[in-house]
Amino acid sequence: MLDSIPSFAVVGHPNRGKSSIVSTLIQNSRVPIDAMPGTTTKSSSHLISLGSEDLVQFFDTPGFQRPHKVFNLIKEDSQGADSRHYAVRKFALKSENKELYPDEVELLRPIIDGAGIIYVVDGSIPYGEEFDAELEILRWTGQVRMALINPIDSGQYVENWKSALGQFFNVVRVFDAHHADFSKQLDLLRDFAQLKEDWRPELLRASDALLQDRKNKIKKSSEVIAQSLTSMLSLKLDESINDNSDKEKIIEKLENKLSQKLVSIEAKSRKGVESIFSHNNLDCSDSDLWAEKEPELFSEESSQLFGLDRKTLLKYGAFSGAAVGGTLDVISGGSSLLMGSFLGGLVGAGTVLFGGDTLAETKVVFLPLGRKSLQVGPVKNISFPHLVLNRAWNHLVSILGRNHSRRGSLDLRKEIEKIPPLSEPIAKKIEKEFSRIRSGNNLSLSRSQIAKLLYKATLEQQNLK
Numbered sequence: 001m002l003d004s005i006p007s008f009a010v011v012g013h014p015n016r017g018k019s020s021i022v023s024t025l026i027q028n029s030r031v032p033i034d035a036m037p038g039t040t041t042k043s044s045s046h047l048i049s050l051g052s053e054d055l056v057q058f059f060d061t062p063g064f065q066r067p068h069k070v071f072n073l074i075k076e077d078s079q080g081a082d083s084r085h086y087a088v089r090k091f092a093l094k095s096e097n098k099e100l101y102p103d104e105v106e107l108l109r110p111i112i113d114g115a116g117i118i119y120v121v122d123g124s125i126p127y128g129e130e131f132d133a134e135l136e137i138l139r140w141t142g143q144v145r146m147a148l149i150n151p152i153d154s155g156q157y158v159e160n161w162k163s164a165l166g167q168f169f170n171v172v173r174v175f176d177a178h179h180a181d182f183s184k185q186l187d188l189l190r191d192f193a194q195l196k197e198d199w200r201p202e203l204l205r206a207s208d209a210l211l212q213d214r215k216n217k218i219k220k221s222s223e224v225i226a227q228s229l230t231s232m233l234s235l236k237l238d239e240s241i242n243d244n245s246d247k248e249k250i251i252e253k254l255e256n257k258l259s260q261k262l263v264s265i266e267a268k269s270r271k272g273v274e275s276i277f278s279h280n281n282l283d284c285s286d287s288d289l290w291a292e293k294e295p296e297l298f299s300e301e302s303s304q305l306f307g308l309d310r311k312t313l314l315k316y317g318a319f320s321g322a323a324v325g326g327t328l329d330v331i332s333g334g335s336s337l338l339m340g341s342f343l344g345g346l347v348g349a350g351t352v353l354f355g356g357d358t359l360a361e362t363k364v365v366f367l368p369l370g371r372k373s374l375q376v377g378p379v380k381n382i383s384f385p386h387l388v389l390n391r392a393w394n395h396l397v398s399i400l401g402r403n404h405s406r407r408g409s410l411d412l413r414k415e416i417e418k419i420p421p422l423s424e425p426i427a428k429k430i431e432k433e434f435s436r437i438r439s440g441n442n443l444s445l446s447r448s449q450i451a452k453l454l455y456k457a458t459l460e461q462q463n464l465k
């Protein structure tokens with residue numbers, strides 16, 4: 001027990017989302033969560049920390065198993081209203097109870113040591129008398145307490161719970177462990193601040209510090225994305241050749257390598273963003289975006305995959321000053337830029353988009369001493385950076401909306417349908433930087449500009465100003 005910082009024991013019936021709430025609040029997925037009741041057998045401490053400073057402590061606890069029996073025992077030991085908390089304490093410290101009522105002893109221990117109580121119920125299951133005993137035990141501890149209604153499957157019984165819990169708790173809130181967004185999490189910290197005067201300054205400070213930390217993380221992520229974008233957009237590969245070299249074969253090899261490299265830069269960038277937000281073992285499924293299924297890039301299907309529809313892409317093309325008229329013809333004429341040719345053969349297909357650009361540049365570079373090399377890249381296509389940027393943005397926003405209590409893979413294909421693409425003014429400003437990158441000017445300046453624009457756009461999207 002860290003007695004200098006606000007501490008809360010998260011308690012309740014088994015399988016009501018106690019561990020999930022702790023995981024969401026500390027923003028870390030290391031808290032074990034299971035569909036099987038009874039997974040948590042020991043109370044464990046979890047901290048919200050910033051750097052080396054611990055701000056708030058939560059105890060994840062086992063669920064009540066035999067609350068009636070335990071309450072009767074406590075009652076028997078009580079001399080009167082003023083000694084109730086001693087009776088609870090005596091129960092929790094009695095050595096034989098450790099074996100007879102291990103779960104109740106474990107969950108009461110942090111409370112008798114001074115932790116406040118967060119009582120968790122499931123809003124999809126109705127209130128019933130079987131909860132009375134645990135509510136009484138908690139009241140008898142005399143500790144500050146609030147109740148959270150977690151609507152696991154539905155919120156059908158939320159009102160029913162509110163009226164029951166209102167009799168035992170000063171503060172009752174609905175808090176959906178899986179879906180409560182960041183601002184709801186901060187609100188909760190501020191609600192905790194109402195519980196105890198002594199803890200108020202620290203909890204309010206913790207909530208401010210977390211907000212600042214969130215912004216810093218978004219800033220860092222924007223820098224990671226801007227870095228990977230500039231690498232992708234300036235990436236070129238070469239191989240020495242002589243007069244007998246099979247140029248076509250070498251180009252094909254370099255194109256394949258280039259597309260693999262692009263995929264791996266994107267993957268690394270995503271991992272970077274995930275690790276900034278402590279989503280370290282997250283499995284993101286959207287692999288078939290780069291697969292050989294070869295959907296048409298501008299078909300309805302693929303615009304869903306990328307989150308940018310044809311019209312938007314055309315607009316972005318217009319920002320760059322490309323020949324949009326010609327592009328329209330190309331697209332409405334049914335020209336299909338296949339995914340396979342998009343990455344599997346960036347140049348080979350020679351697909352014409354936005355005024356006759358090939359996807360990636362291919363050229364012979366003449367070196368000193370009569371040596372030559374074949375160079376493939378960088379990707380010149382005007383849509384490409386917007387598609388890649390939008391994928392990165394979609395991933396970042398999905399990560400920001402992903403609570404740590406949620407386990408299993410993150411399906412980015414579903415997320416992209418929910419998350420609107422970057423706003424037009426931002427896309428317009430970013431396109432300026434893309435044009436600079438295409439012309440090979442001051443990469444690091446463009447990179448920092450893109451990072452700034454992305455940061456600003458994300459703060460706006462998240463309502464964090």
Ligand SMILES: Nc1nc2c(ncn2[C@@H]2O[C@H](COP(=O)(O)OP(=O)(O)O)[C@@H](O)[C@H]2O)c(=O)[nH]1
Nearest residue numbers: 014015016017018019020033034035152177178
């Ligand atoms: N859909 C949904 N499931 C939840 C939510 N909170 C918890 N669960 C699920 O309910 C089960 C029990 O959660 P857990 O946190 O381990 O409950 P505990 O036993 O009270 O600690 C797990 O399968 C969770 O994924 C929620 O807010 N929404």
Ligand SMILES: [Mg+2]
Nearest residue numbers: 018019039040
């Ligand atoms: Mg648990």
